[in-house]
Amino acid sequence: MAKKTAEATVLDRSNDDIGEAVRLELYRKQQVIRQAEQRAYDLFLQNLVKGTSHLSLGQEAIAAAFGTAMRPGDLSFCTYRGHAHTLARGVSVESVLGELMQRDNGLMRGKGGSMHLTSVEHGVMGSYAIIGAHLPIACGAALTAQYKGTGDVAVCFFGDGTTNIGAFHEALNFAAIWKLPVVFVCENNLYMEYTAIHEVTAVKHPAADRAAAYGLERIVVDGNDADAVYRTAQAAFAKARAGDGPSLIECLTYRHSGHSRADPAKYRPEGELERWKERDPIKVYRERLKSFGIAESVMTSIDQEVARMVDAATEACKAAPMPPEDILFTDVYADGGWAWRN
Numbered sequence: 001m002a003k004k005t006a007e008a009t010v011l012d013r014s015n016d017d018i019g020e021a022v023r024l025e026l027y028r029k030q031q032v033i034r035q036a037e038q039r040a041y042d043l044f045l046q047n048l049v050k051g052t053s054h055l056s057l058g059q060e061a062i063a064a065a066f067g068t069a070m071r072p073g074d075l076s077f078c079t080y081r082g083h084a085h086t087l088a089r090g091v092s093v094e095s096v097l098g099e100l101m102q103r104d105n106g107l108m109r110g111k112g113g114s115m116h117l118t119s120v121e122h123g124v125m126g127s128y129a130i131i132g133a134h135l136p137i138a139c140g141a142a143l144t145a146q147y148k149g150t151g152d153v154a155v156c157f158f159g160d161g162t163t164n165i166g167a168f169h170e171a172l173n174f175a176a177i178w179k180l181p182v183v184f185v186c187e188n189n190l191y192m193e194y195t196a197i198h199e200v201t202a203v204k205h206p207a208a209d210r211a212a213a214y215g216l217e218r219i220v221v222d223g224n225d226a227d228a229v230y231r232t233a234q235a236a237f238a239k240a241r242a243g244d245g246p247s248l249i250e251c252l253t254y255r256h257s258g259h260s261r262a263d264p265a266k267y268r269p270e271g272e273l274e275r276w277k278e279r280d281p282i283k284v285y286r287e288r289l290k291s292f293g294i295a296e297s298v299m300t301s302i303d304q305e306v307a308r309m310v311d312a313a314t315e316a317c318k319a320a321p322m323p324p325e326d327i328l329f330t331d332v333y334a335d336g337g338w339a340w341r342n
């Protein structure tokens with residue numbers, strides 16, 4: 001029920017199935033991702049981040065909502081566009097920026113860089129730069145969870161273009177046959193590297209329109225609305241934990257920047273970016289919180305607290321040393337245990 005007041009439409013909070021504490025967490029996570037990635041871009045311009053990197057500016061609601069809906073033990077599988085999903089599992093901004101800056105305080109002491117963020121401790125089971133490679137791996141993690149009966153769920157994030165790779169179809173079929181506890185999350189940001197997805201795909205919704213081929217429900221969600229994504233994630237987790245198998249979720253969204261640092265994204269039609277910016281997920285969510293009667297000052301203080309945290313993380317990374325040379329020889333091979341070979 002909505003009630004009109006002088007300032008705004010105030011929603012009846014008794015209808016709020018998500019609740020204020022979770023809503024504020026969803027808002028904060030989106031701000032952390034936005035501000036950390038904007039800082040990563042600034043540091044790149046200062047030549048402090050080497051190599052390329054791929055930002056999720058404009059796509060924050062998806063990572064924030066899944067990160068909030070996941071519980072410890074659940075396993076995330078990211079692409080090279082994985083800063084957001086890594087931060088959403090609680091990895092610190094300092095660890096992520098330190099990794100991008102190849103410092104000793106980085107998540108992997110600077111050895112992985114932007115495209116390979118991994119933190120087993122946080123359930124972040126790697127970031128994969130080969131398109132589609134991680135979908136079968138997520139199935140393997142889900143099979144392990146099913147076999148051991150842990151109740152954990154594997155969550156695999158990927159882009160629209162990934163749905164045209166063979167591994168997508170193999171993984172979907174395998175997950176469906178084995179009723180694996182895995183949630184496939186397609187972030188449809190309308191573009192692959194530089195090509196619009198609709199120009200090279202036989203169906204309008206690259207993930208959702210193929211779900212039926214694997215006996216799965218067709219799910220399309222507004223990826224710029226953290227509440228909508230959160231509810232969809234919760235339903236998929238409940239299904240997976242109940243032993244009812246995988247879900248394939250297509251989240252509609254848009255990346256504000258080009259594919260990577262090197263891409264000015266000139267291939268996009270005029271006005272498209274501006275239209276999507278009107279539906280910026282953080283702007284949408286701020287309005288949502290206000291409509292639930294949360295004061296603007298509450299959001300502003302979250303923004304400021306996150307800004308201070310990102311500033312402190314940046315300073316810590318600038319002051320951190322480069323890793324010592326001998327780490328070149330550590331963590332190179334996993335022996336995997338030899339015992340089973342006799």
Ligand SMILES: Cc1ncc(C[n+]2csc(CCOP(=O)(O)OP(=O)(O)O)c2C)c(N)n1
Nearest residue numbers: 081129130131159160161162189191192193
């Ligand atoms: C197997 C493979 N082919 C090609 C590439 C080069 N490549 C890197 S990103 C990308 C586009 C992927 O688009 P999408 O899945 O929509 O993800 P987005 O970048 O939009 O998040 C391509 C083709 C690659 N990394 N791996």
Ligand SMILES: [Mg+2]
Nearest residue numbers: 159160191192
């Ligand atoms: Mg894409």
